Amino acid sequence: MKKDIFNRLENAGEDDMMELMKFTPEFDSETAERLLDRSEQKYRARKKDEAGIRDEYETEISGVETYRRPVWSRALPVAASLVLLAGVAALTGNLLRDRNDPVGPDDPNPPVIAASTEDTTSPTAAAEGTTEATDVTGTGTSAETEETATAAAETVVTAVGQGSGTAASAAVQTVTAAETTKADGTSAVTPSAPETPEEMIDRLGREGYIEDPEYTAIAKDLLTRYENIYRVCCSPEYSYFDFSDSFDVTYNEPGMDGPAERTVTFVRYNDPDFSSYAEIHDCLYKTLVKDQDIYENGIGEWGIGNNIAPGSYIDCNDPFPRTTEYNGKLYANPEHCRNNPENVEYNPPYTEFYLDKPMFIEHEDDGSFSVWVLSKNCNYGQTSIPELNEHPYCFNHVYFIKHNGAWGVYENWVATFDEYVNAMTEHIGIPE
Amino acid sequence: MKDSTNTGIPELHRQLMDQYGRYVYTIIYNKLRSTGTKEDIEECFSDVFADIFTAVDREGAAAAQKLAGTIAKRRAIDYYRRLSGRNLRSADISSEEFEGIRSDISVEEISETNELRSIMLGLIRSLGEPDSTILIQKYYYDRRSADIAEALSMSAAAVRLRSSRALKKLRSLLAEKGIAG
Incomplete structure (x- = not known):
């Protein structure tokens, strides 16, 4: 259950509390007014109570003569109490009514923050040093209603897509009408076969579909750089190798049964976009902004280096660069290269974006945006791994942010076919 | 006290809630999240601020800064015990049964819980x-x-996907x- 893990955040100490406060949402104006109003009511009620008690005390010690307080002043604290009780009763009535009337996404007064709504039993009150079991009764919830709304949205999309998961079964109802002539001589529109998502993608590409040219251009530039980096760092292209120039190193490779030494060959690599470690590092740093501190030494997830030479020994705990610079030239390890003619059954994953296919731009704010973009499924058509063969495309949802004044790639999320179709439908619109 | 908004609510009280509202809410929610409803949490919140307003009357506005957290924690614990007590049978303190009630939370477990919480917050922070x-x-x-999306200037769909x-x-x-x- 997803909320269990967030229960761990409860009963926080001061440091963690300050951390949590950074994420606490601001009150909307309506909620803020309601809370302020209620606080003020309670504050005034307490002041009245205190004033009533003080009056009675001062009266009893005011003199020898017996002082009979006017009936109205004796009744005042009682009246105040009755007003308070009436207010509490009314409030309680409202609260009870609200509990039976769950808030939904269309509620005109949606809650800013809803309390936990699942039945939970948890040993808590660690701070008090006692064991107490809590029994929370769930109420109708905005979360559940939202999930219903989400499901409804998905249902709508599914209705358009007619099922999900496979290219063969999913179909977007982009109906292209074919005019025919009826028996009475009038024209009739006959819907033709519905267009599959792949067909729609190809058609939009042919038609030059483009959203927000400025941001499309930014995305294309960064995605091209991302592609080039991925190629040189992770899956070098077989045809760029010069096998006449190579050298060997010894690698104490980690393994299931412990490290084992073997010979690894680095082969001269003539990449069209990079000729040195410095160029690769510079491009990495400017393109991938999320973990720039990792790229300070060029290693991390992107295996490039400049300290490998013939005869080097790489231990199992040392970074293992897939591409390195030696003697002013780039060398790469061809074991994970793409399009190796000797390995037709399987290509190591690589990223090649289809920048001429439709790209859907989603604006977040002035400093971020995301793009739905297709990339090549490098194993489409391979028979050895059927589960990778479903679509000719991979579906990427790439998130860009502005960092130090320049745009960069923050994250490249590989989405599912259904997620892409949902996005496409939102952008293209559901046909009538 | 000055009321610049003609609502009968002193401006000072409004400022105090603006300044300490999120802090107080964070404390209360952290304690009552699994025990109370949204209404319980808001009731506790308004009790806390009624206390703060009263304290400010006695000691001046500066009292709010040093007392807000303490008042919030105490009220939250009171509400927690009251809400938890709905489902606990009352026991005679002198009864043999009461002697059998013991704390199942050891110091080690408290320390482990605190560590888990900090780790989790750190991991959440690392997501960026x-x-x-x-x-x-x-x-x-x-x-x-939808509410998160509005606050972050994103679409609700984007929020759902990212979440x-x-x-x-x-x-x-x-x-x-x-x-x-």
């Missing part, structure tokens, strides 16, 4: 923005995607640390 905010607001504060991915990432990070998610 806006994912950290989306994750906490959606799954801890149980906020609707589910961020949750998957968090579970993966927790698993790497040997913590069940």
